[in-house]
Each structure stands twice: as structure tokens, then as C-alpha cells.
Amino acid sequence: MVLRLLDSISVEYPQFVKSGKVVNADEYAEQIEFSAQVADAVRNFPPRPEKDALVASAANLATLIVDKGDSAKVSQGARNLQRGLIKAFRIQIAPVRAPDLGNAAALYQSICAACHGAAGDGNGPQAAALEPRPTNFRDHARQFERSLYGLYNTITFGVEGTSMQAFASLRAEERWALAFFVSQFVSTEDERNQGGQLWERPGMRTLFPGLSDLVGATPAETLRVGTSAYQVFAYLRAHPAMIPSQDSTAPLSIATAKIRESLERYRQGNREAALQAAISAYLEGYALAEAGLDRVDHSLRNRIEQDMMAYRSLLRNTAAVDVVEHRALALTKSIEEAATLSSRGELSAAGAFTAAFIIIAREGLQAILVLAAVAAFLIKSGRRQGLKHLHAGWVVALLLGVATWIASSTLVEISGAQREFTEGLTALLFAVVLLCAGYRLHGRSHASRWHSSIRGQASDSLSQATLCGIALVSFLAVFGEAFETVPFMQGLWMLSDRVWRGGLVAGVASAGAALAIIAWLVCRYSARLPWWLLFSLSSLYLAVLAVIFAGKGVAALQAAGQLPTDPLPISGMPALGIYPSVQGLALQSLLVVVIVASFLYGRVDDRPRSS
Numbered sequence: 001m002v003l004r005l006l007d008s009i010s011v012e013y014p015q016f017v018k019s020g021k022v023v024n025a026d027e028y029a030e031q032i033e034f035s036a037q038v039a040d041a042v043r044n045f046p047p048r049p050e051k052d053a054l055v056a057s058a059a060n061l062a063t064l065i066v067d068k069g070d071s072a073k074v075s076q077g078a079r080n081l082q083r084g085l086i087k088a089f090r091i092q093i094a095p096v097r098a099p100d101l102g103n104a105a106a107l108y109q110s111i112c113a114a115c116h117g118a119a120g121d122g123n124g125p126q127a128a129a130l131e132p133r134p135t136n137f138r139d140h141a142r143q144f145e146r147s148l149y150g151l152y153n154t155i156t157f158g159v160e161g162t163s164m165q166a167f168a169s170l171r172a173e174e175r176w177a178l179a180f181f182v183s184q185f186v187s188t189e190d191e192r193n194q195g196g197q198l199w200e201r202p203g204m205r206t207l208f209p210g211l212s213d214l215v216g217a218t219p220a221e222t223l224r225v226g227t228s229a230y231q232v233f234a235y236l237r238a239h240p241a242m243i244p245s246q247d248s249t250a251p252l253s254i255a256t257a258k259i260r261e262s263l264e265r266y267r268q269g270n271r272e273a274a275l276q277a278a279i280s281a282y283l284e285g286y287a288l289a290e291a292g293l294d295r296v297d298h299s300l301r302n303r304i305e306q307d308m309m310a311y312r313s314l315l316r317n318t319a320a321v322d323v324v325e326h327r328a329l330a331l332t333k334s335i336e337e338a339a340t341l342s343s344r345g346e347l348s349a350a351g352a353f354t355a356a357f358i359i360i361a362r363e364g365l366q367a368i369l370v371l372a373a374v375a376a377f378l379i380k381s382g383r384r385q386g387l388k389h390l391h392a393g394w395v396v397a398l399l400l401g402v403a404t405w406i407a408s409s410t411l412v413e414i415s416g417a418q419r420e421f422t423e424g425l426t427a428l429l430f431a432v433v434l435l436c437a438g439y440r441l442h443g444r445s446h447a448s449r450w451h452s453s454i455r456g457q458a459s460d461s462l463s464q465a466t467l468c469g470i471a472l473v474s475f476l477a478v479f480g481e482a483f484e485t486v487p488f489m490q491g492l493w494m495l496s497d498r499v500w501r502g503g504l505v506a507g508v509a510s511a512g513a514a515l516a517i518i519a520w521l522v523c524r525y526s527a528r529l530p531w532w533l534l535f536s537l538s539s540l541y542l543a544v545l546a547v548i549f550a551g552k553g554v555a556a557l558q559a560a561g562q563l564p565t566d567p568l569p570i571s572g573m574p575a576l577g578i579y580p581s582v583q584g585l586a587l588q589s590l591l592v593v594v595i596v597a598s599f600l601y602g603r604v605d606d607r608p609r610s611s
């Protein structure tokens with residue numbers, strides 16, 4: 001109430017008292033009453049370090065008004081007091097996030113234009129019959145003293161004794177959207193365009209770091225700062241989504257903010273920038289929260305990931321604005337749902353332990369099985385000299401993976417796009433190497449040679465190229481996984497900020513120990529399998545893994561914006577590398593055909609010899 005009274009003093013006092021002369025006695029009396037109410041209320045506020053100063057300035061303001069003081073001084077005094085109160089009592093004046101102005105124009109035309117006029121000039125069809133007249137939103141003198149916060153309050157509470165009713169029945173977001181919308185009448189398109197260009201310049205962002213800075217300021221004030229500041233201000237009032245979200249550290253709020261920014265850019269006709277924002281919504285925001293969300297709601301996690309993919313492809317294919325709008329809205333809804341869920345599923349030490357354990361064990365198991373398959377084959381075929389290369393490969397990969405993790409959280413900022421790009425390339429390369437390795441295990445030219453060497457009839461040593469190949473398989477098996485777990489672990493680390501991070505470390509350590517035991521068991525017991533079964537199982541495993549990684553690689557490159565995406569209306573299975581895109585599935589189908597063909601070809605060729 002106090003903030004609203006101060007608002008009305010700062011806007012109306014100059015109209016009723018001009019150069020020390022009272023123009024309207026009744027209204028002036030009301031201003032005196034308002035300022036007395038304010039002074040009274042502030043005196044009764046709970047204690048704060050700043051309170052004495054605030055009480056003093058409220059009293060000063062009241063005296064100044066009684067003395068019919070200078071109107072500029074009164075306006076400024078009222079606004080300063082307003083600011084001081086907002087700061088001292090940490091009042092949240094801005095909406096939680098920028099309102100979506102997409103429907104504001106339509107809403108205005110359907111319920112406000114009858115009085116305020118289609119062009120905001122206060123000359124709607126009903127206006128002539130009203131006293132007082134509806135506000136002319138193009139009237140500089142008055143609107144230059146109006147903050148968005150003030151407009152919003154009038155829309156919410158109405159103006160007593162006038163035909164301006166309280167629109168409390170509209171949702172808060174709609175009321176904010178209308179406030180932003182009507183605030184644009186007082187600026188020109190030219191000013192807004194200029195402001196848009198200025199906003200892209202580096203230093204300008206500090207002018208309005210957050211929504212509350214925009215919402216609390218008046219045009220008159222910003223114009224006093226300078227023309228550029230005013231133009232940026234006018235631009236932002238038309239495009240509030242361009243201001244980064246306040247709570248910009250939480251990954252999910254980054255995701256929503258970026259989607260909103262993307263939509264805004266798309267509406268402005270800048271498809272490239274819209275796409276960039278959509279990509280960073282995923283990579284800088286959503287990807288970091290995925291690990292946490294996965295634990296709470298697995299299907300929601302998958303749905304959002306796929307919706308983001310579909311959204312990006314809409315942008316790429318220059319879809320109609322309303323289609324993109326619809327998608328963006330659904331997407332932000334799901335992300336907000338995810339945010340609520342994640343915050344409810346607050347991590348405990350035990351939770352952090354389980355999450356870390358599951359992630360490391362799941363990712364590590366794949367890698368361990370690849371290593372075990374190759375190791376078992378080397379041991380079984382009496383080529384133990386290859387083990388050295390095998391071990392070198394994974395040790396280097398692990399060290400490099402850990403180094404990346406440390407570097408990315410302390411030294412350099414690895415952007416989401418870079419990370420996804422590296423992940424994609426590694427996965428595709430790994431798929432190729434796995435295919436080759438599987439082929440060599442199973443390949444027709446080698447099967448009989450392996451066979452004979454096992455029987456001790458030949459003792460050919462491994463060529464240098466094969467040794468390098470072994471080291472490469474081992475390196476990629478571990479590096480890919482290590483690199484992939486980096487963002488997951490980072491996400492968990494951020495989430496578990498407030499709880500016992502020891503849980504996280506213990507989870508990683510236990511998973512490592514479990515994997516070591518599994519590796520040992522696999523090596524030990526696989527040696528007891530008949531050689532043909534071992535080779536078939538290993539090569540089958542490598543082939544399946546190659547298909548999975550091909551899918552993951554394509555999806556990662558698509559996420560990084562390096563490959564086109566044509567979504568398919570199916571739900572994918574990310575764990576199996578199945579993503580609903582034409583490109584990914586096409587490559588995977590091709591691989592399956594190649595693998596099956598080479599498998600059949602190898603058998604046909606083998607048959608006469610083995611008989």
C-alpha cells in the first residue's frame with residue numbers, strides 16, 4: 001500500500017501543484033493525506049538498519065507537500081523513498097520472470113481498447129461518456145513518470161471512484177504483460193529499434209541487469225541518464241525476455257530463460273540467434289540438470305530432451321511463428337514442472353551417493369566390458385603383449401577425463417556446444433573403432449588364424465598397427481564415458497551444494513571399486529569359456545555397442561547444432577542410443593545392415609575350412 005501511495009504521489013503531485021500554486025484543492029488535500037499515511041506507516045515498520053533514515057525522508061516528504069514544495073523535488077523524493085523501502089525490506093516488485101507479450105496486444109484490444117483506444121490515446125468508443133477520461137498512454141508528461149510497477153498496480157487494483165476497475169481476475173502474468181504492452185505507447189518504434197541494437201553491445205547489459213531494474217524505473221529517470229539508456233529502456237519494455245533471468249545460476253532457470261529469449265528472437269525474425277539461444281537452453285541449462293531430474297522423473301527427462309530437439313528443428317525449418325510459440329510454451333511448462341520436481345527431490349548425502357554410484361557404474365560398466373572383451377581375447381589367444389597397450393589406453397583416458405573435469409570447473413569454461421561436439425565426435429570415432437575391432441575378432445580372414453594360433457600351431461606376434469588399435473579402443477572406451485559423465489557430475493556437484501558432498505565422492509569411489517571387481521571377474525571367468533563362444537559374444541557385444549554409439553554420436557552433434565535434425569514421432573531410448581531423428585536412425589540402420597552382412601559373409605566363407 002505504501003509503495004502504491006508513493007507511486008501516486010510521484011505521478012500526480014506535479015499535476016495538482018504547479019510552481020507552488022495549488023491547481024486542484026481536493027486532489028492536493030488527498031496528496032497531503034497520502035503522505036501523512038506513508039509517514040505513519042513507515043514509522044510502524046519493523047526495525048531495519050536503514051529504518052531511521054527512511055522515517056526521516058518520509059517525514060520530509062510530508063512536510064514538503066504541506067509546504068507546496070517544488071513538484072520535481074516531491075516526485076523524486078517519493079521515488080527515492082519507494083526505492084529505499086524496496087531495498088531495505090527486500091520487496092520483490094518484479095514478476096518472477098519476464099511475461100510473454102505474445103497475447104498482450106490481443107488482450108488489450110479485446111478488453112481495454114473500448115476505453116483507452118485501439119492506439120492507446122484514451123479515445124476509445126466509450127471514452128467520451130466517462131469522467132474522468134481514460135488515460136492517454138501516449139501523453140508524455142504523465143507516462144514519463146510511470147514505472148511498469150505503477151502501471152501493473154493500477155491494472156491490478158484499479159482506481160477507486162473511476163471507471164478503471166481492478167482486473168484482479170486476470171492472471172498476474174497477463175496483468176504484467178498488459179503493463180508492458182501499454183508502456184510501449186509512449187515510445188516510438190525508432191527508439192525501440194535503436195535500443196535493440198544498443199542492447200547487443202557489451203557494456204549495455206549493466207544498465208538493466210535484472211527485471212526489477214526495468215520494472216522500477218520511469219522513462220523520465222532513464223532519459224536523465226542519457227538517450228541511449230532511454231532507448232535501451234524502451235526496447236526492453238517491449239522485449240523483456242531479453243533480460244537474463246534473475247536466478248540465472250540454476251540450470252533449469254537458464255533453460256527457461258533461454259527458450260524465452262529464443263522465442264523472442266524468432267518473433268523478431270532472427271532465426272539464427274533464436275537457434276543459438278535454443279541450443280544453449282539445452283547445453284548451458286538443461287543438460288546440467290538432467291542427472292538430477294533423471295533420478296526424480298525419468299520419463300519427464302526424456303520428454304524434455306526430445307521436445308527440445310523438436311523445437312530446434314522447428315526453428316531450423318523456419319516453422320510458422322505460432323507453431324514455434326506453441327512448442328516453446330509447452331517446453332517451458334515442462335521445464336518448470338521439472339524444476340519443481342527437482343527442488344522437491346532435494347539431494348541428501350545418501351541421495352548424492354546413490355546418484356553418483358549409479359552414473360559411474362552405469363557408464364563404467366560399458367567401458368569395463370569392452371576392455372574385458374579385448375583383454376580376454378588377448379589372453380586366450382596367447383597375445384599377452386597386447387595387454388600393456390590395453391592398460392595404457394584406459395589409464396591415459398581416465399587421467400584425461402579427470403583433468404577435463406577439473407579444468408572445466410575451475411580453469412576454462414567449456415561451453416556446452418564444445419562439450420557436446422567433442423562427445424559426438426568421440427562417440428562416432430568409437431563406433432568406427434568398435435566395428436573394426438569386432439570385425440577383426442570375427443572377420444573371416446582372421447577366424448582360422450586365431451583358431452590355429454590358439455592351438456599353438458602359429459605364434460605370430462601382433463603388428464604395431466594392431467597394438468595401436470588396441471590402445472585406441474581402450475582409450476576411446478574410457479574417454480568417451482569419462483567425458484560424458486563430466487556434465488552429469490558437475491550437475492550433481494552444483495545440486496548438492498548445500499548437502500554433504502562427501503556422499504558424492506563416496507559414491508564415485510564405491511562405483512570405481514565395484515567396477516574393478518567386475519573387471520576382474522569377467523577376465524577370470526571368460527577365460528573358461530570355449531574360444532568360439534567367447535569370440536562370438538565379444539564381437540556381438542562390440543557390434544551392438546557400435547550401433548549404440550553411432551546413435552549417441554549423431555544426437556550429440558545434432559545437439560551441438562552441427563548436424564540437421566528431422567524429428568520422428570516416436571519416443572526414443574537414449575540409453576540404447578536410440579533418438580527419434582531420421583539422421584540417427586538412418587545411420588544406425590545402415591550399420592546394422594553392414595554388420596549382419598559381414599557376419600553372414602564371414603560364416604559362409606568359414607564353413608568349408610572348418611569342416
Ligand code: HEC
Pocket residue numbers: 108111112113114115116126130132133134135142143146151152154155159162163164165167178179182
Ligand atoms: C471502462 C473503461 C476502462 C477500461 C475497460 C479500462 N480502463 Fe484503464 N482506465 C480507465 C480510466 C477512466 C482511467 C483513469 C483513472 C484516473 O483518472 O485515475 C484508467 C487508467 C488506467 C491506467 C493508469 C494509467 C496512469 O497513467 O495512471 C492503466 C495502466 C490502465 N488504465 C490500464 C488499463 C488496462 C490494461 C485495461 C484493460 C485490461 C484497462 N485499463 C481497461 C478506464 C478504463
